[in-house]
Amino acid sequence: MTTDGSRIVVIGAGHAGGSAVALLRQYGWSGAIALIGAEPLPPYQRPPLSKAWLKGEADGDSLLLRPARFYADQRIDLRLSTRAVAIDRAERQVRLSDGAALEYAHLIISTGARPRTLSLPGADLRGVLTLRGAADADRLKAALGPGRRIAIIGGGYIGLEVAASARALGAEAVVLEREERVLARVACPVLSDFFTRYHAARGVAFELGCRIEALEGRGGAVAGVRLSDGRLVACDTVLVGVGAAADEDLARDAGLDCDGGIVVDGQARTSDPAIFAIGDCTRRPLPLYGRSFRLESVPNALEQAKQAAAAICGRPAPPPEVPWFWSDQYDIRLQIAGLPFDATETVLRGDPEAGSFAIFHLAADGTLRAVEAVSAAPEFMGGKMMIARRQRLLPERIRDTAISVKDLPA
Amino acid sequence: MPKVTYIEYNGTEHVVDVPVGTSVMRGAVDNNIPGIDADCGGECACATCHVYIEPEWFAKTGARSSQEESMLSFAAVTQDNSRLSCQIEMTAELDGLVLRMPEGQH
Numbered sequence: 424m425t426t427d428g429s430r431i432v433v434i435g436a437g438h439a440g441g442s443a444v445a446l447l448r449q450y451g452w453s454g455a456i457a458l459i460g461a462e463p464l465p466p467y468q469r470p471p472l473s474k475a476w477l478k479g480e481a482d483g484d485s486l487l488l489r490p491a492r493f494y495a496d497q498r499i500d501l502r503l504s505t506r507a508v509a510i511d512r513a514e515r516q517v518r519l520s521d522g523a524a525l526e527y528a529h530l531i532i533s534t535g536a537r538p539r540t541l542s543l544p545g546a547d548l549r550g551v552l553t554l555r556g557a558a559d560a561d562r563l564k565a566a567l568g569p570g571r572r573i574a575i576i577g578g579g580y581i582g583l584e585v586a587a588s589a590r591a592l593g594a595e596a597v598v599l600e601r602e603e604r605v606l607a608r609v610a611c612p613v614l615s616d617f618f619t620r621y622h623a624a625r626g627v628a629f630e631l632g633c634r635i636e637a638l639e640g641r642g643g644a645v646a647g648v649r650l651s652d653g654r655l656v657a658c659d660t661v662l663v664g665v666g667a668a669a670d671e672d673l674a675r676d677a678g679l680d681c682d683g684g685i686v687v688d689g690q691a692r693t694s695d696p697a698i699f700a701i702g703d704c705t706r707r708p709l710p711l712y713g714r715s716f717r718l719e720s721v722p723n724a725l726e727q728a729k730q731a732a733a734a735i736c737g738r739p740a741p742p743p744e745v746p747w748f749w750s751d752q753y754d755i756r757l758q759i760a761g762l763p764f765d766a767t768e769t770v771l772r773g774d775p776e777a778g779s780f781a782i783f784h785l786a787a788d789g790t791l792r793a794v795e796a797v798s799a800a801p802e803f804m805g806g807k808m809m810i811a812r813r814q815r816l817l818p819e820r821i822r823d824t825a826i827s828v829k830d831l832p833a
Numbered sequence: 834m835p836k837v838t839y840i841e842y843n844g845t846e847h848v849v850d851v852p853v854g855t856s857v858m859r860g861a862v863d864n865n866i867p868g869i870d871a872d873c874g875g876e877c878a879c880a881t882c883h884v885y886i887e888p889e890w891f892a893k894t895g896a897r898s899s900q901e902e903s904m905l906s907f908a909a910v911t912q913d914n915s916r917l918s919c920q921i922e923m924t925a926e927l928d929g930l931v932l933r934m935p936e937g938q939h
Contacts, residue, residue, distance in 0.1 A: 449867045468874050488874075490863050497865060722872050722879070744939055749878045758878060800900055804880065804907030829906075 429528035430455040431735065432517050434507040434673065439702030439724035440533035441466025441488045446732035448497045457500040457525055459507050459517070462556055465491050470721060472560040473584035474751050478591050479564070486557065510677035512695055529697055529735050532674055532685060533728075536667035536703040536719060541576065545638030550645040551661045554581055566660040569593035574648045574656050576635065577664035578605030580750050583618060585662055586627045587752040597628040597656055599648060604631060608666075609748075611763070611782055614795050617775045618752070625753060630656065669704045669717060682706055684717035690740055691731040699734070701727035710743045711810065712764045712792075720748050745810045747803075758800070760807035761793035770821045773799060781806070789815035801828040835928035839884075841868045842936045851923045857894075857930070858882040858919035868934035875919035880904040881938040882918040883911070887931040894921045894930075910935050 431447060433440045436458050444458050460466070466488040475481040484490070494501040506520040510532075516524045538553035540546060552563055563585070567573065571594040575582040578600035589596040598605065604615035619629060634651035638661060648656040669684040680686040680694040684706030691699045691707070702724040706717045722744065729741045750757040755778070766784035773780030781802035784793040791814050794806030805828035809816070814832050821831060834850040837860050841847070851860030861869040861882075870881035877900050886894055891914045897905065901920050905911050918932070 445865050448865055470874065470876075488862075489865075493863060493865070721874070725870070725872050742939065747879075749873065749876070751876070756878065800903035801906065804904060808907060 430457060430526060431529045431531065432456075432525050432527040433458045433531040433533060434510075434517060435533035435535055435670075435702070435704070436460025436462070436466045436501070436503070437533060437535050437702065437724070438466065438469065438488065438721050439535070439728050440531065442725050442728040443531055443533065443701060443732055444499050445489065445493075445497065446728055447735065448499075450732050450736035450738055452732075452736055454528070455500065456498070457502060458494070459505050459519065459525075460501070460503045461506045462558070463504045464557055465489070465494065465501060465503065467557060468721075469555070470749075472557060473554060473581055474588060476557075476560055477564055477567070477585065477588040507673055510673055510698075512677055512698070515697065527697070529699065531691075531731055532693070532698065532700040532704060533702045533724075534670040534673060534704045537670050538663065538667050539665045541635075541638075541663055541665070543635060543637055545640055545645065546663075548638055548640040548645040548661075549643050550659060551638060551663065553663050554585065555667070563660075563662065564592075567592040567594045571595070571660065572597070572658045573660045573662060574599060574658035575662045575664060576648070577666070578602075578607075578629070578631075579609065579664055579666065580606070580748075582662065582664035583622065583752055584750060585664065586622055587625070590625050590627060591753075595626070595628075597630065597658070598622070599630045599633055599635060599650075599656065601634065602632065605629070610759070610795060611769055611784070613769070613771060613775065613782055614757075614797070617780075617797065618755075621753065621755065667703070667719060669706070671704055674698075674700065674704075686715070687727070689730065689743070690734040691727045692734065699731040701731050709746065709762070709764075711745065711813070712762060714764065716762070718746055720746065722747050745807045747807060754798075756798050756800075758796045758803035759793065760796070760803055761791070761810040763793040766792045768818065770818045772802060772821050773824055783816065783818075783821045785816060785818070789817065791816050805829060805831070835923055835925060835930075837923070837927070838929075838931040839866050839868070840931070840933045841866075842934050853923050853925060855923050856919050857884070857921040857923060857927075857932070858917075860923065861918065868938075869918060870938040871919060873919075877901055877904060877917060877920055880908040880917060883908045883935055883938060884916055884918045884932040885912055885935065886914045886916055887933070888914060890927070890930050890932070891916075893926060908935075909937060909939075 586596040636649040685700040748759040763784040781796040796803035873879040
């Protein structure tokens with residue numbers, strides 16, 4: 424493909440944007456590519472920020488998706504510490520925070536998501552943190568160590584991963600969760616219970632089903648979280664881990680369809696055929712599940728980066744992938760394949776007490792929709808394949824660990 | 834610096850320098866060599882950096898861990914010389930390593 428003279432602009436240098444520019448070159452795009460990143464770092468991996476990076480087990484270069492020299496080698500015009508401030512669709516231009524304007528033949532929006540914050544008294548106290556980028560992780564890391572105490576608001580993946588890392592660094596950690604169980608939005612009760620017990624055994628305290636009245640401070644710094652029952656949970660740092668919202672302002676201001684995420688099709692194309700959107704900022708079709716949804720995950724970012732790059736370079740659309748997620752806490756590896764949409768039955772395989780098990784989610788007709796696997800790689804990998812094939816399974820076979828995962832469909 | 838030859842499924846060869854201590858997966862990613870997806874970034878969690886090691890090199894790449902073994906048993910078209918390239922760390926002894934990519938990683 425020869426497209427010299429026409430430029431692709433990618434807004435957002437996270438996992439999605441950073442992968443898209445590399446794939447565009449792999450797929451033969453020879454024209455100009457500009458990658459605009461608000462942060463000072465070249466594209467880097469976010470998953471380690473709550474795990475290995477936070478614990479000091481990874482250095483700066485290992486975090487980068489690709490080495491800094493990569494962008495010059497691949498003739499990618501990487502503009503860091505720069506924001507896109509407006510998209511002019513009529514002129515096919517992106518205006519940047521430094522005053523520059525870049526014309527585009529194709530535009531890819533990969534602006535990601537922003538952590539939700541709390542609208543509570545004291546939410547702006549010093550020591551109240553969120554975790555999304557490397558700078559956030561550096562602030563958090565400086566607050567964790569022996570003698571420190573962190574209150575984590577929100578028992579989701581970020582909250583639990585930070586709790587595990589905090590314990591590894593010798594800090595005390597308490598998780599405050601509004602629901603009656605952790606991971607309430609993203610995992611089934613068996614898993615919630617397993618993780619709560621695993622964390623509690625390693626010194627993490629939990630307040631489940633709690634309401635927060637205010638964050639209280641001393642000298643401008645947070646000193647505790649006031650619960651609605653009047654108790655004060657003392658701490659010197661608060662992490663707010665209550666989810667994230669799509670960063671879709673630019674797209675909405677430009678008149679693109681947005682609905683809790685920039686609406687895209689199966690090729691990652693927005694309502695403007697010259698504009699694609701990929702990653703956490705999108706609401707995308709899930710062909711396997713017959714609906715659209717916003718996913719926050721690295722595999723989703725990569726899948727959509729492939730879709731957009733293939734569409735732009737005129738390659739066949741890549742086959743749809745099964746969504747998947749992972750989380751590492753202590754020595755546990757949680758891997759989730761699929762989403763439990765329309766699932767009516769959960770079947771446990773293996774023994775949580777033994778530390779390796781999986782939960783299979785079946786639709787009413789027995790079709791496998793999702794598998795949550797705890798330190799159970801075969802169940803995860805096999806589950807992912809069977810979900811893609813819309814395999815029907817029998818609960819009694821799933822429960823029988825004498826039958827190998829590969830033989831479950833028989 | 835040690836060199837690795839990555840051979841795409843279509844036969845295209847890429848010879849690149851891979852620093853000692855870096856994974857063979859990163860050597861491909863850092864040089865934008867097609868054919869290794871590496872979705873999980875080297876955590877042995879996804880099996881999308883699957884490669885076939887040329888037989889004369891296979892023993893030198895070391896043994897598969899049980900996690901790698903489980904992940905590989907479900908990867909597409911595995912062979913006796915299959916490895917996950919994120920689990921092979923470059924050493925001086927691996928200078929000259931030759932490996933091939935499968936048709937796809939998904």
